[in-house]
Amino acid sequence: MSSSAQPGVVIRPATPNDSNVCGQICYEAFSKLNAKHGFPCDFPGPEAAIGVLSMMFSSPNFYCVIAENAGRIVGSNCLDERSTIAGVGPITVDPSTQNFGVGRKLMQAVMDRAVTRRAAGTRLVQAAFHNRSLSLYASLGFDVREPLSCVQGQPRERKVSGCAVRAAQLSDLDACNVLSRGVHGFDRGTELAQAIQQGTAKVVERAGRITGYASGLAFFSHAIAECNLDMQALIASAESFGGPGILVPSRNGELLRWCIANGLYVVQPMTLMSIGLYSEPAGAWLPSILF
Numbered sequence: 001m002s003s004s005a006q007p008g009v010v011i012r013p014a015t016p017n018d019s020n021v022c023g024q025i026c027y028e029a030f031s032k033l034n035a036k037h038g039f040p041c042d043f044p045g046p047e048a049a050i051g052v053l054s055m056m057f058s059s060p061n062f063y064c065v066i067a068e069n070a071g072r073i074v075g076s077n078c079l080d081e082r083s084t085i086a087g088v089g090p091i092t093v094d095p096s097t098q099n100f101g102v103g104r105k106l107m108q109a110v111m112d113r114a115v116t117r118r119a120a121g122t123r124l125v126q127a128a129f130h131n132r133s134l135s136l137y138a139s140l141g142f143d144v145r146e147p148l149s150c151v152q153g154q155p156r157e158r159k160v161s162g163c164a165v166r167a168a169q170l171s172d173l174d175a176c177n178v179l180s181r182g183v184h185g186f187d188r189g190t191e192l193a194q195a196i197q198q199g200t201a202k203v204v205e206r207a208g209r210i211t212g213y214a215s216g217l218a219f220f221s222h223a224i225a226e227c228n229l230d231m232q233a234l235i236a237s238a239e240s241f242g243g244p245g246i247l248v249p250s251r252n253g254e255l256l257r258w259c260i261a262n263g264l265y266v267v268q269p270m271t272l273m274s275i276g277l278y279s280e281p282a283g284a285w286l287p288s289i290l291f
Helices: 016-036 046-058 102-116 131-139 170-184 189-198 228-236 253-261
Strands: 009-013 062-069 072-080 085-088 121-127 143-152 164-167 202-206 209-214 223-225 246-249 265-276 284-286
Touching (some): 009 102, 046 072, 062 102, 072 102, 102 121, 102 131, 131 265, 143 253, 164 228, 170 189, 170 202, 170 209, 170 223, 202 228, 209 228, 223 228, 228 253, 246 253
Parallel strands (some): 085 121
Antiparallel strands (some): 062 072, 072 085, 121 265, 202 209, 209 223, 223 284
16 A cells, blocks of 8 residues: 555654654564564564664664654654764564555655755665565665675684784774775764773774774674674674674675684575665675664
8 A cells, every 4th residue: 555545644753752662663563574584583572672762762863753643653763873874774663554655754754864964875774585675665766785694693713813802992983983984985983982982892903903893793783894804803702792693794705604604693684775875895894783
């Protein structure tokens, strides 16, 4: 059915008070969809989804919107505005209200916001098994850029010869931003600074200089390195990966094979999509679930 089937759908800004309802919808939507295709839910329970959305709805770095129909919340979407590239998600629609164009309206709202903010580009990561979301994003102008493998497990090899991994410090920020610009053409300095303050960020040093960093080794974190050796050192240093796992570009066969040989396993396939600025990365990298 088209969006005209739900003329009463209204999009409005999210508030922290919407977190509980939207978090419950988020969990139910992902749980139902993933279970239908035989994959685990991206969130272990409603509390985790509520926590993520509570953080986003309360942060000035995220633009978040709510979809209401007849005064009832039926979905939400967020836009990460911490970089010159904007990241979309999580977008969720109440399972009882799907196929009525709500998702398209939620996507259009954040895309309009990105245009207003003059974002150089907008990116998202979608579940590769979900043909409806792929169709939606493609129809809105997003291009497929990279197949991803969500990887989980405990690394057998905890160190990589010649590489030293340590906690990142704010004094490392400039070097990490230079590295990011070299690999992607832009930096994620605000996001990285927050991760450093939260104690989740790491850097890898080789030959006496920083050659890679990770805002964390988790679903909502990203990592950038000069080469696969540096990325392997970052991955190996993690006792565990937060959330469903880390996102490894599947075309990086060397890194993916190393992960599998190191005791890690693929949880599910995903896809990075973009609209606007996109340059082929010049190094090793792991996107977050946002981009």
